[in-house]
Amino acid sequence: MKRRSDEEISAPLYAYDTAIRAEYGCFAGVDEAGRGPLCGPVCVAACILDPEHPVYGINDSKKLTEKKREALFGEIIEKALAYKIVFVGPEIIDRDNILNATMGGMRQAVEELDIVPNLVLIDGNRTPAGLTMPAQPVVKGDATSASIGAASVLAKVSRDRYMLELDRQYPQYQLAKHKGYPTKLHYELIAQYGIQPFYRRSFLKKQGYWPEGK
Incomplete structure (x- = not known):
């Protein structure tokens, strides 16, 4: 079977964006990475x-290899008209819960774009309040959507890089291996x-796991 080119892979996503742009003009795609882990931030782009x-x-960043995501990250940063990456830390997640923390991060990312879009496309089944x-x-x-896909790459790569830095500081947790997910x-x-x-205490409690005395 012939391997599809990058252009062929992206063609349906860009076709979707072209239809949106024809109706609304300038628009932004928004996505997140890291809603499920026990530690670290949720990253929104x-x-x-x-x-x-x-x-x-x-x-979708989950369908791409790490090497491909890294290559795309640099190209997206270089070619995008505007982008914003926001980290929402464990303290906010514990205080507001993961859904509200994620929605707040999405709103912040959109509000801090250098260009004001006419429409925002949000990955998932809901949109942030207050936009x-x-x-x-x-x-x-x-x-x-290519725009949401681009945001997913920015969010995923940014969070993975953050977790690799934490891994260097706290090698005993092997964060580079599991990226904080509940393995x-x-x-x-x-x-x-x-x-x-950097741990999400609310996640550990919710899952019935709390290391007493640690």
């Missing part, structure tokens, strides 16, 4: 792509070494 300078190969411009949810948007190994390491300020 908003991105306005330049239709005159497409980035081929964009897709000053129209917004539409797009289920599986990162595999539907068997991760729980075992928490039981052995306790928790640090």
Whole structure:
């Protein structure tokens, strides 16, 4: 079977964006990474792509290899008309819950774009409250819209880089391996070494896991 080119992979996503742009003009795609882990931030990105300078190969970041995501990250940053990446830390997640923290991060990312979009496309089935411009949810948007797909790459790569830096500071947790997600190994390491300020205490409590005395 012939392997599809990057342009062929992105063609349906760019076609979707072209239809949106024809109706609304300038618009932004928004996505997040890291809602499920036990530690670290949830990372949110908003991105306005330049239709005159497409980035081929964009897709749902989970469908891309780490090497491909890294390559796309640099190209998106270089070619996008505007983008913003926001980290929402564990203290906010614990205070507001993960949904509200994510929605707040999405709103902040959109509000801090250098260009004000006429429409915001949000990956998922809901939109943040308080946006000053129209917004539409797009289920599986990162595999539907090139703009949301670009935002998913920015968010995923940014969060992974953050977790790799934490791994260098706290190698005992092996964060480079599991990126903070609730794996068997991760729980075992928490039981052995306790928790640090970058852990989401509400997640550990919710899942019935709390390392007493650590």
